[in-house]
């Protein structure tokens with residue numbers, strides 16, 4: 306099939322990171338089922354086609370999101386094959402869990418490299434294509450930990466809060482070029498995120514934390530495979546949202562995520578007014 310024909314048969318071109326397992330695989334499958342072309346990217350290209358299923362509308366490309374040169378090469382491969390990119394999904398992720406004092410600086414940095422700099426690397430590579438088209442959608446899979454922190458989440462939440470600030474700030478920069486931005490905050494979804502392939506628990510090194518570390522690791526481990534969210538349903542929701550002229554800047558994925566949003570909104574409202582007098586009287590006399 307020629308490149309031209311592929312452009313005609315496929316509705317849109319989706320470029321997805323971390324598509325070899327978990328949510329990324331479901332998003333790739335859903336996009337293909339909806340008639341789109343998919344550039345499925347991942348660290349292990351063989352795994353990609355096996356996971357997603359061979360299709361003439363599928364291009365599997367090797368991409369470790371921490372490698373900016375690989376991101377540029379993957380974007381080029383996508384354009385060479387399909388001529389354009391309509392929806393970029395920054396999905397790849399992992400989880401470095403543990404109390405801040407017990408997470409090594411190397412692991413903390415590795416979290417930020419993957420889930421904060423990773424999406425930036427890929428988006429930086431893709432934006433010239435989207436800008437030239439004067440269209441596109443940049444979807445970044447964050448987490449409810451991107452709007453609300455919690456114990457054991459210092460590294461993960463720092464990366465997710467960071468990527469949300471980046472995406473929210475990027476949105477008005479690229480909107481004039483017809484490029485939309487959507488941040489997705491999943492609650493708990495039954496993927497492989499809590500398996501040892503994706504989660505690294507910090508070693509217990511400080512006696513003061515030892516009992517809490519043991520209990521908290523056990524609690525997280527017991528959640529593996531029990532998460533309520535169905536990633537196939539989330540994938541279909543993303544296909545629907547990507548069709549909107551004005552996709553939401555933030556999408557709460559899952560009933561638990563809606564709850565986190567609502568609690569966060571109330572918390573901020575309460576914090577805004579808790580010290581209203583003091584907060585509001587910090588200006589120069591002449592202001």
Ligand SMILES: NC(=O)c1ccc[n+]([C@@H]2O[C@H](COP(=O)([O-])OP(=O)(O)OC[C@H]3O[C@@H](n4cnc5c(N)ncnc54)[C@H](OP(=O)(O)O)[C@@H]3O)[C@@H](O)[C@H]2O)c1
Nearest residue numbers: 323326327328348369370397398448493494496497498503
């Ligand atoms: N599942 C949840 O409950 C949940 C909740 C909130 C947010 N999220 C977010 O959802 C996204 C997808 O996670 P998931 O739940 O689907 O987890 P998952 O099942 O563990 O899948 C993670 C995917 O990311 C890939 N990946 C990891 N590091 C990568 C790198 N450096 N370069 C390229 N790919 C890399 C993995 O590929 P390999 O096979 O090569 O490791 C895998 O395909 C993540 O951003 C995660 O933070 C998930």
